[in-house]
Amino acid sequence: MATPPKSRWRIIRVWFRGFRIAVLLLILLVAGILVSLDQIGLPKFLERRLLDRLHAGGIDLQVSRIRWRWYHGIVAEDVRFGLANETRGPRLTAEQVNIHLDHDALIHFQVHVDSIALVRGRLSFPVGGTNSPADDLAVDHIQTELRLLPDDVWQLANFQARFADANIQLTGTVTNASAIRGWTFVHEHQPSGARQKRLKAIADSVGAIRFSTPPDLFVDVRGDARDLQSFKARLLLNSGGAQTPWGNLSESLLTVRVFPATNDLLAHAEIKLEAKDARTEWVSARTLNLTALLQSVDGGTNFSGHLDLTATNLESKWAGAAALRGTANWVHSFTNGVPLSGQCDLHFDAPETKWGRAAEANISVALGYPTNAPSARSDDSWSWWSTLLPFGLDAQCRVAGVDSPKIKADDASFAVQWRAPDLSLSQFSAHLYGGSLQVTGNVDVATRRCAFGVDSDFDAQQIASLLGGGAQHWMSQFAWQKAPVVQASGSLRLPPWLERHPDWERTVQPSVNLAGRFHVENGAFRGVHADSADSHFAFSNMVWRLPDLVATRPEGRLDIVHESDEARHEFYFHVHSNIDPAALKPLLETNGIRMSELVAFSQAPVVDGEVWGRWHEVEHLHGHAMVSATNFVLRGVKVSAFQSEVQYTNLQVLLVAPRAEMGTNRASATAVGLDFIAQKVNLTNAAGTAELRAVAQMIGPKTARAMEPYHFMTPPTVRVYGVVPMRGNAGADLHVQVINGGPFEWWKYRTPRITGQIVWLGDHLLLQDVHADCYGGEGTGAADFDFRPAKGTDFQFSALVTNADVHMWMADVVPGTNRLEGLLTAWVQVTHANSDDWQQTQGRGGVRLHDGLIWEIPVFGVLSPALDAILPGLGKSRAGEASATFVITNGVIDSEDLEIQAWIARLRYNGTVDLQGRLDARVTAELLRNTWFIGPLMSVALWPVSKMFEYKVTGTLKDPKSQPVYIPKIFLLPFHPLKTLKELVPTETSPPGTNAPVFAPVPPN
Secondary structure, three states: OOOOHHHHHHHHHHHHHHHHHHHHHHHHHHHHHHHHHOOEEEEEEEHHHHHHHHHHOOOOOOEEEEEEOOOOEEEEEEEOOOOOOOOOOOEEEEEEEEEEEEEHHHHHHOOOOEEEEEEEEEEEEEOOOOOOOOOEEEEEEEEEEEEOOOOOOEEEEEEEEEEEOEEEEEEEEEEHHHHHHHHHHHHHOOOOOHHHHHHHHHHHHHHOEEEEOOOOEEEEEEEEOOEEEEEEEEEEEEEEEEEHHHOEEEEEEEEEEEEOOOOOOOEEEEEEEEEEEEEEEEEEEEEEEEEEEEEEEEHHHHHEEEEEEEEEEEEEEEEEEEEEEEEEEEEEOOOOOOOOOOEEEEEEOOOOOOOEOOOEEEEEEEEEEOOOOOOOOOOOOHHHHHHHHHEEEEEEEEEEEEEEEOEEEEEEEEEEEEEOOOOEEEEEEEEEEEEEEEEEEEEEEOOOOEEEHHHHHHHHHHHHHOOOOHHHHHHOOEEEEEEEEOOOOEEEOOOOOOOOOHHHHHHHHHHHHEEEEEEEEEEEEEOOEEEEEEEEEEOOOEEEEEEEEEEEEEEEEEEEEEEEEEEOOEEEEEEOOOOOOHHHHHHHHOOOHHHHHEEEEEEOOEEEEEEEEOOEEEEEEEEHHEEEEEEEEEEEEEEEEEEEEEEEEEEEEEEEEEEEOOOEEEEEEEEEEEEOOOOOOEEEEEEEEEHHHHHHHHHHHHHHHHHHOOOEEOOOOOEEEEEEEEEOOOOEEEEEEEEOOEEEEEOOEEEOEEEEEEEEOOOOEEEEEEEEEEEEEEEEEEEEEEEOOOOOEEEEEEEEEEEEEEHHHHHHHOOOOOOOOEEEEEEEEEEEEEHHHHHHHHEEEEEEEEEEEOOOOOOOOOHHHHHHHHHOHHHHHHEEEEEEEEEEEEEEEEEEEEEEEEEOOEEEEEEEEEEOOEEEEEEEEEEOOOOOOOOHHHHEEHHHHHHHHEEEEEOOOOOEEEEOOOOOHHHOOOOHHHHHHHHHHOOOOOOOOOOOOOOOOOOOO
């Protein structure tokens, strides 16, 4: 039966209501489930299945819970990546990880994770130790999506994070990604604290980096997790400026690219750095460009590197350069911080240091492990050299256009090689100052023995400023027009490597051995010039040796053998010389001896001798030599030959058995000593024939002037002994004994024979015990000359002449013929006189004439005409006797008792005459005074007549003027009419001239 319609609607309403209720219940159930999944989380079985699925894909998660979020889907919270039992290695955590499932798989009730997204992730590397708080090195604010593609492929997209103020963007794709969990280097066990120490160093370095603006770091990584060498990466760091522990950069760009191995290439990486205004603690550059290529070699155990570097405007506290270009190649082990081998080449444009600059410089260094190295072993004595023991090192350097205040060179280059234990310097070459310098060397580090060789022909004077003060002083004594040629080789033992402040003089100098030779042309030593100088030289055991030094000059050569003990400060010279001592003038005159004033050689003397002593101790100087010389001048005196043995000790020179020849004259001595302390010359038993003028000239110019009037026509035979000062007159005590002298002249007097003694005492010159033949008679005398007065020479003398022939004497005094006769005996004693002031003359004397004719002497012939008028011949009668005594006062001779006894009359003189010859006297003629028996009576009787013959005499000795005292001149007309008339008639007179002195006791100075 059919259901009525009404019932069908009711049934429909019931079913609808039930369906609605069911739907509502289902919705409520689903909502409850969703709320539960959101608030409580996924059921454990679902959570485990989901984690297992992620584990199968290579991802291990440790979560606090996994829940379903309305807008994010499945979300894992408080996530830590890795296994639960992993306590070492880096830690990756995230506040949440969104897990995106494959919807198609879910339709088939399969769980497949499509991707995971990290939110607020953090990758940290534990740095702190066990007992110290954590101070992790971390990458924060990680936001990324990891897509888990089929075939175990991971794809990283939209990775963003921050690390050390840098914004990081990372992309990449990894195949066989599940193999990442097998990377042992991430979780490998290392010695306690080793990892933390390295990470702590990295953390400290990263923490010290400061950027002016946050940099951007872009990283792209792609590879196969099963093959690390398949990975390739690209890193780009762009920074406006950075301050790092290693230096500061501005506008820097760092690019790193890693390439996997291919059929043609091994795995390699490329690094490029571009920066402006790069600065480090040691150096800064205006621009910096660096490109490095790193490549895996030897099956992946090592890698090789190639570096190209350019920089401009380099500056440091030691040096700088306009530009730098460099390349480097090396091989490095992944497990060792020291390269296995390497090659570095650097080129500097216009390098400059605080010591100087150069046009360019090239440096090349090669490092490696020598294959045939000797089996050297180091110990503690090697110090830091032991670090280089396994390596081989080769370095070369070339510098061009060196210019500094202390040295200039066209170029310089050298090569250094290290093969333990030997460090070798080869090919050091420099061209400088018109010459070159070549040096080789070798150092044995184990024994510290250093061997070297030097070849040089440059002007070493130009680099004297590089030497120490003592070496500079030593070098300053030399000069040359052409640089010397020096060749030398030697060795020494260096101080222990561990000594920071070694005593070079004590530890090194005793070990020095040196040998070589030198050649110099047109050189000089302390102003002493030589055309050339050659010698070998050697130094060992602290002793210098010059076995064959030869110096040549135009006049001869100098041969020297020399040794100098540096430890004892002793020296020895053997010298053979035939050079002119005048060449040594700069040396001797610096010591206060003016050789040019003493001696001049026209032919160089020959000297062969030895000198020994201690440096800088003149009192220990000794010497011995044989000297011979010809044709030289000693203080203006020509000496034709000289020979002597010479000894030197205690600042004294002793000439043993010297012999000298001056023309035909010869002289010798037992010894002649030169005392340079007392500045005296001591003569012992010298004898020979010598000219007096020559001896005086040798003594000195003042003595020569004083002795100038004294002339020996034939050099006398003399004997000499005493002391001669080298300077002045102080200390002089020279005795010259004239044994046989004559003929001799003094002023206008001559003698055929004279003997005596000349004594030079200080400022005094004495003539003692003088004996001479005097015009048929004999003369004796003595004199004392005093050279101390500033003006002239003071002197005193005494002389005695007996029975001298007046005619012969006056023939020398007054040129022309004379009719003077008689025998003269006279004595004179001058107690004081001066050669420049006759008025200082004081003294006394006496004279006696026998059987003389003296009326031709004007002063005695004033009465001859009057006496001849009385009786012809009376005025020229022979004087049987004449005598007088006199006193000299202030240059005026005064006599009161001059009497001339003639047979018909006696003439009496009294008055004065000065040394200029001016007369002031009175003469009286007593007629018949000498008549036998009745003479006195006749004289009294004729007294009035005698008054007629009393005259006053004036004028000069050469031109006397007489005037009668009591009778007018007109009454004298009968006796001499012409003379009387001439005197009575006035005539024009001329001014009186200066009359020469009658005699000069000493010659004018």
